[in-house]
Amino acid sequence: MEMAKSKTNHKKKVIIIIILFFVCIGSFFVSVGKGSLDISFDKVIKAIFIEKDTVNHQIIWNIRLPRTLVAALVGICLAISGAILQGVMRNPLAAPNIIGVSSGAGLMAYIILILFPKYYYLVPVGAFVGALFATLLIYLLAWRNGVSPMRLILAGVAVSSLLGAGISSLMTLFPDKVAGAVGFMVGGLSARTWPDFNMLWPYATLGILLTFLFPKKLNILMLGDEIATGLGLHVERTRMMFIVFAALLAASAVSVVGLLGFVGLIVPHTARLIIGSDYRYLLPSTALLGASVVMICDTIARLVFDPVEIPVGIVMSLLGAPFFLFLLRERRSMER
Amino acid sequence: MIIETKDVSLKYDSKEIVKDLNITIKKGEIVSIIGPNGCGKSTILKSLSRYLKPSNGKIFLDGEDIQKIDNKKAAKKIAILPQVRNVPNDFTVETLVSYGRYPHLGFGNRLRKKDFEIIDWAINKTGMDNLKTRTVGTLSGGEQQRAWIAMALAQKPEVLILDEPTTFLDISYQLEILELVKELNRTLNLTIIMVLHDINQAIRYSHTIYVIKEGNVYGYGDAKELIDLELLKNVFRIDADALEDRTNGCPYYIPQKMTSR
Numbered sequence: 324m325e326m327a328k329s330k331t332n333h334k335k336k337v338i339i340i341i342i343l344f345f346v347c348i349g350s351f352f353v354s355v356g357k358g359s360l361d362i363s364f365d366k367v368i369k370a371i372f373i374e375k376d377t378v379n380h381q382i383i384w385n386i387r388l389p390r391t392l393v394a395a396l397v398g399i400c401l402a403i404s405g406a407i408l409q410g411v412m413r414n415p416l417a418a419p420n421i422i423g424v425s426s427g428a429g430l431m432a433y434i435i436l437i438l439f440p441k442y443y444y445l446v447p448v449g450a451f452v453g454a455l456f457a458t459l460l461i462y463l464l465a466w467r468n469g470v471s472p473m474r475l476i477l478a479g480v481a482v483s484s485l486l487g488a489g490i491s492s493l494m495t496l497f498p499d500k501v502a503g504a505v506g507f508m509v510g511g512l513s514a515r516t517w518p519d520f521n522m523l524w525p526y527a528t529l530g531i532l533l534t535f536l537f538p539k540k541l542n543i544l545m546l547g548d549e550i551a552t553g554l555g556l557h558v559e560r561t562r563m564m565f566i567v568f569a570a571l572l573a574a575s576a577v578s579v580v581g582l583l584g585f586v587g588l589i590v591p592h593t594a595r596l597i598i599g600s601d602y603r604y605l606l607p608s609t610a611l612l613g614a615s616v617v618m619i620c621d622t623i624a625r626l627v628f629d630p631v632e633i634p635v636g637i638v639m640s641l642l643g644a645p646f647f648l649f650l651l652r653e654r655r656s657m658e659r
Numbered sequence: 660m661i662i663e664t665k666d667v668s669l670k671y672d673s674k675e676i677v678k679d680l681n682i683t684i685k686k687g688e689i690v691s692i693i694g695p696n697g698c699g700k701s702t703i704l705k706s707l708s709r710y711l712k713p714s715n716g717k718i719f720l721d722g723e724d725i726q727k728i729d730n731k732k733a734a735k736k737i738a739i740l741p742q743v744r745n746v747p748n749d750f751t752v753e754t755l756v757s758y759g760r761y762p763h764l765g766f767g768n769r770l771r772k773k774d775f776e777i778i779d780w781a782i783n784k785t786g787m788d789n790l791k792t793r794t795v796g797t798l799s800g801g802e803q804q805r806a807w808i809a810m811a812l813a814q815k816p817e818v819l820i821l822d823e824p825t826t827f828l829d830i831s832y833q834l835e836i837l838e839l840v841k842e843l844n845r846t847l848n849l850t851i852i853m854v855l856h857d858i859n860q861a862i863r864y865s866h867t868i869y870v871i872k873e874g875n876v877y878g879y880g881d882a883k884e885l886i887d888l889e890l891l892k893n894v895f896r897i898d899a900d901a902l903e904d905r906t907n908g909c910p911y912y913i914p915q916k917m918t919s920r
Contacts, residue, residue, distance in 0.1 A: 332792070468672070543758055545746070546744060546758065547743055547744040549708070549710050549741035550741065550744045552708065552710045553710070553740075554758060554762055555731035555732075555734030555761060557730055599750075601747075601754065
């Protein structure tokens with residue numbers, strides 16, 4: 324009977340993942356179908372796979388499909404990055420910005436957009452490099468015979484505020500040029516298309532591979548450094564590997580859409596409440612939920628003030644912040 | 660002998676906690692390490708479990724330098740339950756225990772039939788059968804401690820290291836854990852190294868006691884004979900009365916007051 328019970332537990336979680344999968348598929352069709360011109364489900368399929376020269380095909384293939392796919396990949400990358408960091412740091416509030424990804428990418432983007440606006444096309448690459456550089460800096464500062472999660476978080480806060488000061492000084496010194504750079508700060512998917520998709524998919528694939536290869540290592544890392552060492556895990560090496568993965572995933576997303584920070588914090592948390600902390604189930608759920616959330620929020624961002632678009636980052640924060648506070652309250656009452 | 664330290668020094672950053680430590684642990688014994696707060700007991704355990712690398716000297720496990728043994732191979736011989744540990748409240752006992760198999764798993768980290776048998780055996784051995792599908796968050800302190808011990812047992816180690824296994828437990832759970840430790844030692848010939856705060860429990864449950872003072876061995880020997888009033892005064896700064904625990908055939912000390920400094 325006991326054995327049966329743990330089997331049902333497993334089954335329940337697999338069912339949740341399957342449901343999330345369908346939610347994700349549903350979000351995809353909503354995102355591709357809804358817009359200034361509503362296109363129904365069957366026509367979307369036709370437009371993607373069969374038609375070649377219709378208006379529907381033009382709209383979907385050239386505009387909506389790449390944007391929706393970018394949204395999905397961004398969601399996957401940021402959400403998995405957050406889930407990894409929460410486990411590695413053993414801190415429920417860890418998110419990609421804690422390892423400097425947001426501030427590093429932000430500063431580089433601002434430097435390019437404000438000081439060298441001619442080279443605006445270098446923003447994705449610059450942001451990517453800035454993000455990784457900030458992570459490296461934080462990691463080195465936190466190093467002292469190894470890196471403890473607490474020192475890493477503190478170093479992250481310090482470096483982020485330092486880089487943030489850099490951003491603020493740029494904004495103060497060049498107030499006339501700020502307008503063009505604000506978009507990056509809030510994060511948006513407007514006019515994202517196939518090249519953006521091509522930049523993202525390798526990293527998203529990496530994220531998806533991770534969900535299948537290493538969930539057990541993350542689980543063991545959560546038990547504490549001493550226990551993990553005692554179980555034969557190379558703690559320092561493993562933690563560094565995961566931080567590199569998390570940085571790559573978040574940096575790739577941030578460099579394409581700007582600072583869409585909240586996904587990395589809220590989505591893994593929500594997934595954790597739905598399916599628990601076991602990374603074998605948590606990683607796939609996080610990926611699916613991340614993709615769904617960004618696709619849906621972007622659709623809302625396109626639709627509410629149609630034809631004017633609002634950046635998806637604002638939608639996410641407006642919906643996400645209250646939801647997150649609600650979850651925190653729920654969780655506290657659960658823990659009591 | 661199974662574990663031996665040779666002139667081991669241990670540092671946190673630049674602060675030296677333990678200097679030139681020499682201890683030998685015999686196979687199949689229960690060894691307790693006692694000493695006042697801050698004397699380096701836990702630090703010593705951390706080095707025996709390979710978590711803390713000696714700044715000087717070497718630690719040998721079955722004659723091999725412990726720092727040179729492959730992590731997973733060492734984890735098949737030594738299991739550790741430190742004081743600082745963490746488990747998500749929604750993990751089941753079974754899931755937690757299954758991590759004990761980690762060092763034994765091959766590529767892909769999948770559990771095989773044999774692993775499941777060993778997990779069940781470890782759960783049974785610690786009396787957790789009817790709690791195995793419960794989540795760890797719903798267990799009492801003593802039950803959690805047994806779940807962790809089950810995880811360590813699933814490693815199938817030869818040595819089990821326990822850092823203050825009875826701290827935070829009420830007296831009946833303390834006894835339960837120590838009886839379990841004794842039973843594991845007797846039936847599995849498992850070598851146990853533990854830090855205890857209660858001197859009387861150390862005397863009653865161990866074969867050998869190491870007394871640590873200011874980062875080095877003050878004295879060691881047979882648990883029933885080593886401790887006397889003089890030692891309690893010098894190491895723990897207490898005056899005590901000595902009684903005899905006839906049921907368990909060992910001395911029993913009642914601390915009376917602190918000695919003047």
